Amino acid sequence: MSATPVIGVLALQGDVREHLIALATADAVARPVRRPEELAEVDGLVIPGGESTTISKLAELFGLMEPLRARVRAGLPVYGTCAGMIMLADKILDPRSGQETLGGIDMIVRRNAFGRQNESFEAAVDVRGVEGDPVEGVFIRAPWVESVGAAVEVLAEHEGHIVAVRQGNALATSFHPELTGDHRIHGLFVDMVRAKDAAGSL
Numbered sequence: 258m259s260a261t262p263v264i265g266v267l268a269l270q271g272d273v274r275e276h277l278i279a280l281a282t283a284d285a286v287a288r289p290v291r292r293p294e295e296l297a298e299v300d301g302l303v304i305p306g307g308e309s310t311t312i313s314k315l316a317e318l319f320g321l322m323e324p325l326r327a328r329v330r331a332g333l334p335v336y337g338t339c340a341g342m343i344m345l346a347d348k349i350l351d352p353r354s355g356q357e358t359l360g361g362i363d364m365i366v367r368r369n370a371f372g373r374q375n376e377s378f379e380a381a382v383d384v385r386g387v388e389g390d391p392v393e394g395v396f397i398r399a400p401w402v403e404s405v406g407a408a409v410e411v412l413a414e415h416e417g418h419i420v421a422v423r424q425g426n427a428l429a430t431s432f433h434p435e436l437t438g439d440h441r442i443h444g445l446f447v448d449m450v451r452a453k454d455a456a457g458s459l
């Protein structure tokens with residue numbers, strides 16, 4: 258086990274750089290991941306926000322879809338924000354034709370759910386497991402979680418809609434903590450990666 262976990266950011270499309278900075282601030286070694294060989298070398302993976310249909314198409318094109326699915330199934334810690342949350346959903350309510358997800362969290366997600374009322378907004382969100390003040394949630398054409406299975410822990414809601422969840426080694430938020438300078442959620446994820454590493458080396 259490495260003392261400082263190596264965490265990849267899926268760098269096909271979206272706000273990759275902000276996640277790399279947030280992870281480095283949260284005490285991880287952060288690297289972009291574009292190729293299966295790079296994926297093989299990380300202890301955890303962030304899937305950024307962007308456009309889930311584009312990320313899904315590029316993942317197919319780069320030969321990453323199956324390696325990603327295999328690693329997530331094998332328990333790789335993953336954290337998806339916004340479009341990344343959609344990628345981790347076992348089911349999307351309103352997929353574009355041909356849109357694929359990796360799955361990993363037993364949830365049904367509605368794309369652009371908040372977008373119809375309000376393209377983009379910020380709101381204070383209380384997240385279970387994050388100490389102190391609520392986090393500033395930045396929602397950009399954000400999805401929400403319509404429903405979850407029994408194994409999924411709901412970590413946060415906004416106006417009655419689920420916006421943060423965890424199932425085992427997979428974490429997902431509708432909003433973008435990488436854009437706020439508050440890196441507590443990245444810290445939570447880095448702790449998940451460390452805990453997995455520790456369990457794996459016993």
Ligand SMILES: NC(=O)CC[C@H](N)C(=O)O
Pocket residue numbers: 305306307308309310338339340341343368369397398399400
């Ligand atoms: N900020 C975002 O990641 C937006 C997600 C986008 N609406 C999608 O469906 O993928």
